[in-house]
Amino acid sequence: MRSRPNHLPTYLLASFAAALAFSNVARAQAAPQQAASKSASSPAPKHDLSGVWQYQGGGGADSMVPDKDMPPMTPWAKALFDAEKPGYGPRGAPGGNDPILQCDPIGFPRIMFMPTPNELVQLHDRVLQFWEREHEWRPIWTDGRPLPTDPDPAWFGYAIGHWEGDTFVVESAGFNDKTWLGPTGFPHSEEMRVTERYRRVDHDTMLYDITVTDPKAYSKPIVAPQKTMKLKPHEEIEELPCVWSQENEFAKRIREPAAHKPTN
Amino acid sequence: MFITDARNRSKYFQVQGSSGTRFSLWGLVLARANPHRLKRVPLSAPTKKTSRNFVQRFGLATAVALSLAALPAAGKQQATPKSAPAPAPQRDLSGVWHYEGNGGSEPIAPDNLIPPMTPWAQARYDAEKPGYGRKRAPGGNDPILQCDPMGFPRVMFLYTVFEFVQAPGRVIQFFEREHEYRSIWTDGRSLQKDADPTWYGYAIGHWEGDDTFVVESAGFNDKTWLGSSGYPHSEDMRVTERYRRLDHDTILYDITVTDPKAYARPIVGPHRIMKLRPKDELLEEICVASEEKSFANRIVEPALPKSKSHK
Numbered sequence A: 001m002r003s004r005p006n007h008l009p010t011y012l013l014a015s016f017a018a019a020l021a022f023s024n025v026a027r028a029q030a031a032p033q034q035a036a037s038k039s040a041s042s043p044a045p046k047h048d049l050s051g052v053w054q055y056q057g058g059g060g061a062d063s064m065v066p067d068k069d070m071p072p073m074t075p076w077a078k079a080l081f082d083a084e085k086p087g088y089g090p091r092g093a094p095g096g097n098d099p100i101l102q103c104d105p106i107g108f109p110r111i112m113f114m115p116t117p118n119e120l121v122q123l124h125d126r127v128l129q130f131w132e133r134e135h136e137w138r139p140i141w142t143d144g145r146p147l148p149t150d151p152d153p154a155w156f157g158y159a160i161g162h163w164e165g166d167t168f169v170v171e172s173a174g175f176n177d178k179t180w181l182g183p184t185g186f187p188h189s190e191e192m193r194v195t196e197r198y199r200r201v202d203h204d205t206m207l208y209d210i211t212v213t214d215p216k217a218y219s220k221p222i223v224a225p226q227k228t229m230k231l232k233p234h235e236e237i238e239e240l241p242c243v244w245s246q247e248n249e250f251a252k253r254i255r256e257p258a259a260h261k262p263t264n
Numbered sequence B: 001m002f003i004t005d006a007r008n009r010s011k012y013f014q015v016q017g018s019s020g021t022r023f024s025l026w027g028l029v030l031a032r033a034n035p036h037r038l039k040r041v042p043l044s045a046p047t048k049k050t051s052r053n054f055v056q057r058f059g060l061a062t063a064v065a066l067s068l069a070a071l072p073a074a075g076k077q078q079a080t081p082k083s084a085p086a087p088a089p090q091r092d093l094s095g096v097w098h099y100e101g102n103g104g105s106e107p108i109a110p111d112n113l114i115p116p117m118t119p120w121a122q123a124r125y126d127a128e129k130p131g132y133g134r135k136r137a138p139g140g141n142d143p144i145l146q147c148d149p150m151g152f153p154r155v156m157f158l159y160t161v162f163e164f165v166q167a168p169g170r171v172i173q174f175f176e177r178e179h180e181y182r183s184i185w186t187d188g189r190s191l192q193k194d195a196d197p198t199w200y201g202y203a204i205g206h207w208e209g210d211d212t213f214v215v216e217s218a219g220f221n222d223k224t225w226l227g228s229s230g231y232p233h234s235e236d237m238r239v240t241e242r243y244r245r246l247d248h249d250t251i252l253y254d255i256t257v258t259d260p261k262a263y264a265r266p267i268v269g270p271h272r273i274m275k276l277r278p279k280d281e282l283l284e285e286i287c288v289a290s291e292e293k294s295f296a297n298r299i300v301e302p303a304l305p306k307s308k309s310h311k
Helices: A005-021 A024-038 A075-083 A244-263 B021-033 B035-040 B046-058 B060-067 B071-082 B119-127 B289-310
Strands: A051-055 A118-122 A126-131 A136-141 A158-164 A167-173 A193-202 A205-213 A227-231 B095-099 B162-167 B170-175 B180-185 B202-208 B212-218 B238-247 B250-258 B272-276
Touching: none
Parallel strands: A136 A158, B180 B202
Antiparallel strands: A051 A118, A051 A227, A118 A126, A126 A136, A158 A167, A167 A193, A193 A205, A205 A227, B095 B162, B095 B272, B162 B170, B170 B180, B202 B212, B212 B238, B238 B250, B250 B272
């Protein structure tokens, strides 16, 4: 994993500024007004999400939903959760079993909440989504096909998209159950279905909503608080594959010693 | 090499490879990758078998060189009487393409066409312990055995499909193997002089005429091999590729690797033919470290001593 030291302060500043500027309640209404008054961001182009987008999160790997707001787990999910040993968060411990620690794919939707950018490229029959993290990608098919009824379980699932007014709605399914929903654990099953709404409120700003429905694992759908992504017009997605040989070294040198500290 | 088993039907497929373990092993691996695709290409069909035996006896390059000796002229002539594929669309490579090759993973060029190595490269080569090919041995150190990225150009010589997508300002090349991709920029930019070394490099492309897409790439790290049988390269490596669409269904592919730090002369790959797969869709085939490890323990390592004794 390559670090991007120059960008770290930007993430921190951005998240701090965002926390000051927005309250969760008013954000949806305020975003267009603010943009107009502050930086006079031009209006959003119609039905076009092309570009490199940066999720404005906490500057590190975020959870989809704060732990306290997660719906109750089923016994099936609880058993999985209890067996999980995350490398980060309140349950962080050395010798963790987070799949990504051995470079297993981070999977969707966990990859959405990383501090690395993603890019959307629109073609006539699909929108391509590229994630810098893990150098991963998925096609979001827009040619009218339905979701496959019996998809092969995959790390990044199978996705279709359509426009509802100015909002690009993505439905996905066909996930395997090997990924976590975020760095602090929380499992899901192969029955997971995800609905996302990408709404470009002005040229530079996208509001992002995501709902995970997985009755085998949770008693209610998981509804994430609305998130914001910002356009990075001059950015280019870099190649950041997870390289097992390097990750292994990183774990020994940095993460494991750090994970020891809080318990001491 | 183990790939995420998307379809989980590996047991239904067998390759009748006359060279024994290598083909069976790859048959297994490839069948795990996509049995449907393999069914569509009858590896055991008599015609194919003959050509493969020829390839084995006289080397891939000879075979390809012979079969393609008159290619510029023959491409069109041959095609018309038999199956008459439609003419190539102009400046368009969109679609899923398949390099048929010898049915497994190939080196960039046969051993006898690899130019002399520099002492720097020779030292690296001697330290390499491939899992396949002439130097294969158990306990190998092929980087892909621990799911480190396969990298470019090695990913080109596999049996799995790739897809070209033409978007404004670039052609995107998706490789089914490892679920990887690279952008080939066509917006007129030049290669970066001081690019960060990466596994898949930095690529730009332009058209020569209406049928040939020329790709120049650089900015590679030196951690990848040029093929499953080894052969190192340095960060100075530069690659030139020519994708010439002969007709609607066919690309003629040429690749030249120039790396003076490692080789006395450029490595010129043999002509390769790629075929359009109009109904194919790329599967998600990620190299998964945890599964790779168990695959290595369970299948690859036990198979290795056997294949040695066959030699």
